[in-house]
Amino acid sequence: MKEYRTITQIAGPLLFVEKTEPVGYGELVNIVLFDGSIKRGQVLDTSDEIVVVQVFETTAGIGRDSGVRFTGETIKMPVGKEMLGRILSGGGKPIDGGPEIVPEKRLDITGAAINPFARQSPEEFIQTGISTIDGMNTLVRGQKLPIFSGAGLPHNDIALQIARQARVLGAKESFAVVFAAMGITKEEANHFMADFERTGALERAVVFLNLADDPAVERIITPRLALTTAEYLAFTLGMHVLVILTDMTNYCEALRQIGAAREEVPGRRGYPGYMYTDLASIYERAGVIHGVKGSITQFPILTMPGDDITHPIPDLTGYITEGQIVVSRELHRKGIYPPINVLPSLSRLMNLGIGVGHTREDHKKVSDQQYAAYAEGNDLRGLVAIVGKDALSERDRMFLEFADLFEDRFVRQGRDENRSIEQTLDLGWELLSTLPVEQLVRIDRGLIEKYHPKFRKAPQAAAQAAQR
Amino acid sequence: MEVKEEKTIRGASGVLRRISGPVVTAVRLEAHMYDLVKVGREELMGEVIKISGNDIIIQVYEDTSGIKPGEPVVNTGLPLSVELGPGLLKSIYDGIQRPLSVLADKMGNFIERGVSAPGLDRSIKWDFKPTVKPGDKVGPGSILGEVQEMNIIHRIMVPPTVKGGIVTFIKAGKHTIDEVICELDDGVKLTMMQKWPVRLSRPVVEKLNPDIPLLTGQRIIDGLFPIAKGGTAAIPGPFGSGKTVMQQQLAKWSDAEIVVYIGCGERGNEMTEVLTEFPHLTDPKTGKPLMERTTLIANTSNMPVAAREASVYTGITIAEYFRDMGYDVSLMADSTSRWAEAMREISSRLEEMPGEEGYPAYLAARLSEFYERAGRVKTLNGKFGSVSVIGAVSPPGGDFSEPVTQNTLRIVKVFWALDAKLSQRRHFPAINWLNSYSLYLDILHDWYAEHVSHEWNDMRAWAMEVLQKEAELQEIVQLVGSDALPEEQQITIEVARMIREVFLQQNAYDAVDTYCDMTKQFDMMKAIRKFSDLAYAAQAAGILPQQVMSVKSKNDLPQIKFIKEYKPVLSQLLEQMDKEINALRGGIQ
Ligand SMILES: Nc1ncnc2c1ncn2[C@@H]1O[C@H](COP(=O)(O)OP(=O)(O)OP(=O)(O)O)[C@@H](O)[C@H]1O
């Protein structure tokens, strides 16, 4: 392989190389330093005169004397079943002291788009054991559902609880987990690793770690390595894979950094104009395919800068993913775990995965009614702050109390509390029964008579009486 | 512009000089703007978008990884075109009309590049029934005959670019789309297929006034903010506010004869949903499967951006083609913002001087050219047809002041403003009734009076007034609580709540409520108005608002949304309402 020593310019993570033979767009590049060590990069722009290379590591040590080798192929990831249980760097190198991965296949890390015609609608209910998710924002297998959080909120605990508890009812095997960390602290990473080890999840996990002090540009490839691995596990080996990507905010920062180095016209808040397309090339790598056994379910985690949901990172993410779970600082301050605010949260695929044959016939209506009641109660809190409780009508007071009860009983649960979907729905009914029956306008009569505690107790009591 | 014959221009082959993502530069290439070219050894499809000295700049519809300077580029000499003819319906295409089903057969579950596939299947034989005979004179756009394509009569037309003449030969029977079925006296041979360059609108005789509503079965649309057949509408809203659900509702239930649905830079699973759901749904008017009147274009967010840019043109050209047969076509584009972003991405690769927020300066022009292709028209063959265009807009941060929303609003006549506050409360469709508008109200006034009821227009105005009034009262309630309002105003608030919860809220996922015809809409609104009249009268007679509001018949009213044969239930409820409120009044006397 030919080695060029024609670097003319180094700007941020970019190298400009002159007088090369024709180089392919997107090619993997090896940069050889004076001490023989090798750094990796990728071709961003290629022409007869100049080739622009983006380096995935720090450019420290690279100079005009460094050698540049074009490998003639795009970046590939060696994948294999052996990867389960392994810990790799954000660039895909083993860092757990174990042997090199013996690849079964080498796959292009950008992946190809799943043909929409080949996709199958995701519809298998995943029970996470968390009421606010299962009851109100149901997750299905093959969905991409991000967690929108803020700095200092317990999103990692929620993600871990989901990874631990997620089950498809009736399915024997549990999920394989592909975990990709981008720019998180060592401490956070340890927290994840300790939990994986404690629960034995590591055996069925592949971990990619790009930590806060690892090169920022490496973050561009970390999620792609993780998803390439996940696709192999899912669509070649037939496993059901849960992919956790954290923290996507750091990924976007790296993207912005490269855009700036290329002197591109920046979009909103300095992020590149193509960030939507770029994020889509990550998030769309989830789903179920007709006639293929495995699936990929994605849980990207991001921290909203300034808790602002209209910031480009959560905004563009929300436009691509199939809903979002919003973690609220206000609930966290009230000491409620998991502090999930159901009002701005959404699962767009919920309707496909609930009801008869999936969960229970009353699921949709109970969820709708709880939403409406909680939203109404929550609105009234603003009013109470101004006019006081006394100015409220009887009806308003009941809704206000419902909102408190909902947060305290339905939202709040233990870090290891794994509620079944029946428990979640029954709990919902119990809370709704604090409202007069005629206020439950979103539920039809038939369901009320079947599931409402008031009506349920009666036949039970009668049955008990009959037994005696 | 003339449609050129398909042949490779001699000497029109050059070499690549530069590759930068979806934009590549070729030199030593003879080319014109918007020529279709084949890029590199793998012959990836591309289109000339800029000529600068010796540099020919091309946007490539497929991934360019691995392509090197020095590889060949060949000019086809043709503009990017779609194939029009039997076989369009029930198809799902990517942005440049490659059938996704064929791509799946050829390359499996993932879309690899470098595979070409014609838009229409050459192997199917269609039964052609001529409607002209030798000796007849035909001109551009004339109908030559018919093919039964599932439930649609597909009219075979003389291409608009063919001058016309005397039919010398016409052949009935089963043919593929590339067999000659007709010859004219000047020697022109015609098949059942024609091609049309996507960036060019198909000619018509004249544009007509859009004075018939496109009925959608969605109460807030048909009832408050209607769109006309041949009209234009925009649905802007933040993520998760219901744009796609609304677009899909319109694709399902609007009383168009043909539907073109463009998934432009959106989710793969949404297209899958349409593909799985539509075949099981039937048109409430004709009882025929909805899929059989539908063409889907799916260029999802992770598919190449240049093809995304082309997808809306591909879609609207297909829509115009069916319009030319005399059909009412409705076209949904979800989302036009992703289209605009594709323009921005390409423009920035061209290093063009950016306009507002990095969008190219020609954004407004492109948007208006696109929406101008909508309309109710008299076609070249004298029939009447229409294309209605409904575009979703996805403003960053849900802020409507951004360029795509603003430039769209300057063109479209109907604005359905989605509101995150409503969707978070699960008030669906989350169309804000205070901000939205329809400029077709006046022109449709007579239609509603004639076909729904002479009372309708008045009732609509009444409902809007109540909602408006409620908004004002709510401001006061926020300060003093609802109990502090005068009794009469408490009733207004309650009636407004009924309009919102009974009439405006409509559950897309309920088997019955998902579609509501005009008769039912009228009956529902009338029932609410009846309650309103009774309630004010009772209040005037000294009855407490709380008593009137808690009558059972009123609380049961929402149930009729979910009942298909609602008429008997409704008339019983209204009777009961009279009785209950009279009883209250009786109690006082
Ligand atoms: N008419 C409706 N009836 C019931 N639910 C609805 C309705 N409209 C929207 N929803 C709910 O809102 C969710 C989001 O709607 P939708 O996917 O259409 O949003 P969107 O505006 O297209 O978002 P994006 O811009 O991210 O694509 C749906 O998944 C559904 O749960």
Ligand SMILES: [Mg+2]
């Ligand atoms: Mg959408």
